[in-house]
Amino acid sequence: MIFKFGEYCSNVFFSREVPLLKKISDDLGFGSGELRPLLVADENTRSIAAKIAGQSGVPLCVLKSGEENKNWESVREILSAASAAGLGRDGIFIGIGGGVIGDLCGFASSIYMRGCRLVLVSTTLLGMVDASVGGKTGFDLFGVKNLVGSFYPAENVYIPLESLSTLPEREWKSGMAELIKTAVLDGDDFLDKIMQLHTGTACGASICGFYNSVKSSDTQTLRECIERAVLLKGAIVTEDLRESGKRMLLNLGHTFGHALEAAAGLGRISHGEAVAWGIARSCELGCELGITPQTRARKITELMRKFGYDLSCPHPFSGGADTLLNAMKSDKKKKSGRLVFIVPDEKSARHVVLETENEMKILENILKGGLCS
Helix, strand or coil: CEEEECCEEEEEEEECCCCCHHHHHHHCCCCCCCCCEEEEEECCCHHHHHHHHCCCCCCEEEECCCHHHCCHHHHHHHHHHHHHCCCCCCCEEEEEECHHHHHHHHHHHHHHHHCCEEEEEECCHHHHHHHCCCCEEEEEECCEEEEEEEECCCCEEEEEHHHHHHCCHHHHHHHHHHHHHHHHHHCHHHHHHHHHHHHCCCCCCCHHHHHHHHHHCCCHHHHHHHHHHHHHHHHHHHHCCCCCCHHHHHHCCHHHHHHHHHHHCCCCCCHHHHHHHHHHHHHHHHHHCCCCCHHHHHHHHHHHHHCCCCCCCCCCCCCCHHHHHHHHCCCCCCECCECEEEEECCCCEEEEECCCHHHHHHHHHHHHCCCCC
């Protein structure tokens, strides 16, 4: 797949195995020995980075894993490693991991010597379906999710499906939420396709059984879902790289979800689990505003429950409605000081700006659990 994002061009490569350094070098057009990379991984993907590097002895920066380490200190570590390795503007940053590594490595690449070439090897479901494509980079600051960042699409993105077999259940759930989010935007037939992933396993309704079954069985349906999600996101970002219009739809569930992450303490709940909870709240808001059909809201929330998400409201980690509202006031997606939400409609989703006192009361009731589905 090839996507044109403004002045950037991103190539997405699907494969079974992780790419070796020679393939990455060849795909970038480097001759033997010309590639000067810095590999960036975390504690979970160190072994994958070693496999990619082989015996080349290229420099490797290993960060602490987890959302709680998505901060300026991690960016500084990457920049320090690049400087120590003597990388110039012709250097290549290669991020190996999920969404956190992609965001951190991408941001560091965008500011090192005013911009170096960037390659991502996505090893998690969340990274594959969402974070690795589209060029959003950044880190958390002052307790606010992704407060600092840039738009800097990777030149090449690799999606090696074998890496999914190493994921713990929590990472599967984090990525599945973003997959479901994309399916809501793309139509009910995509939601039905994702349901096939669940009902097609030998363990049926057992959520643990689902993840174990996917790890050990043919992944064709899963690959088709991932490819479809990448195609949809790529098409949206091609039209709107800097999120001035249609790309806002990709924030379905995120205004609620980011507030929950911040209220709980960044890293206490996974991004995907927070987004799933946020999508459920978005369905409630859409129903109350007369935008989301009740039947579609039920279909979406029932699918998420089958995948084991906690959709309870108030959420156990929310800290209460006031805490969530305060977190939302720091959200980047505000418009003229008003809160912006994405809610499902009949076939996809649309954005709404809460402007009236009555609309804000509806929001407060949702956060208090008064309209919990």
